Amino acid sequence: MAKVSESTLIAATLAETWDYYFEPRGWPAWVDQFHAVADRDESYPEAGGRLRWRSVTAGRGEVDERVLEHEPRRLHRIAFSDPESEGELTTTFAIEGESTRVTQELEYRLRGGGPLSALTDFLFVRSQQRRSLERSLARLRHELADAPG
Numbered sequence: 001m002a003k004v005s006e007s008t009l010i011a012a013t014l015a016e017t018w019d020y021y022f023e024p025r026g027w028p029a030w031v032d033q034f035h036a037v038a039d040r041d042e043s044y045p046e047a048g049g050r051l052r053w054r055s056v057t058a059g060r061g062e063v064d065e066r067v068l069e070h071e072p073r074r075l076h077r078i079a080f081s082d083p084e085s086e087g088e089l090t091t092t093f094a095i096e097g098e099s100t101r102v103t104q105e106l107e108y109r110l111r112g113g114g115p116l117s118a119l120t121d122f123l124f125v126r127s128q129q130r131r132s133l134e135r136s137l138a139r140l141r142h143e144l145a146d147a148p149g
Contacts, residue, residue: 001087002121006133007103009096012144017100018073018093020144030139032132033059046070051078060084085110102140104133 010017020026022045027034033055043049044067051065060082068088069077077090087108094101106129110117 001107001109002126002129003105003107004126004130004133005103005105006130006137007101008137008141010100010102010141010144011098012100013098014073014093014095014100017102017140017144021076021091021093021102021140026143027053030136030143032136032139035059038062045076055082083111102137104137106133 012020024037024040028036035054035056038052038054039050040052041050044051047067047070049067049070051067053063053065055061055063061084063080063082065078065080067076067078069075073093075090075092077088079088080086085108087106089107090105092101092103092105094103108129110121110125113120
């Protein structure tokens, strides 16, 4: 599996950051390529909960998520699959002074692709995955900076 990670410091409390991260109405504003929730278990975001969402037209298609770990205000780990890839996304939250550090680590495997898939991943896909994490975290930081209060 390939692995990429990104981190950002958000000028908001841990409670504000955590609560906004799990607010479905905010996802289109900050989750890269997110369009709409297709289905969500009542137990989401708790461990075992499921979420299915659709991306924008040029995005990932339909994404299925299953929560593997959920430790309030500390960790959220999911298994995901979409038409092109599958893997895990681990998001951690930590207090740094008066701000919150949010780190995302993505481990993924491309579906199919043949004998050149490892090379394609190394040359093209990995950097796209990293930029996707960067965009999401930058937008999350921006959304929380603009939040009232």
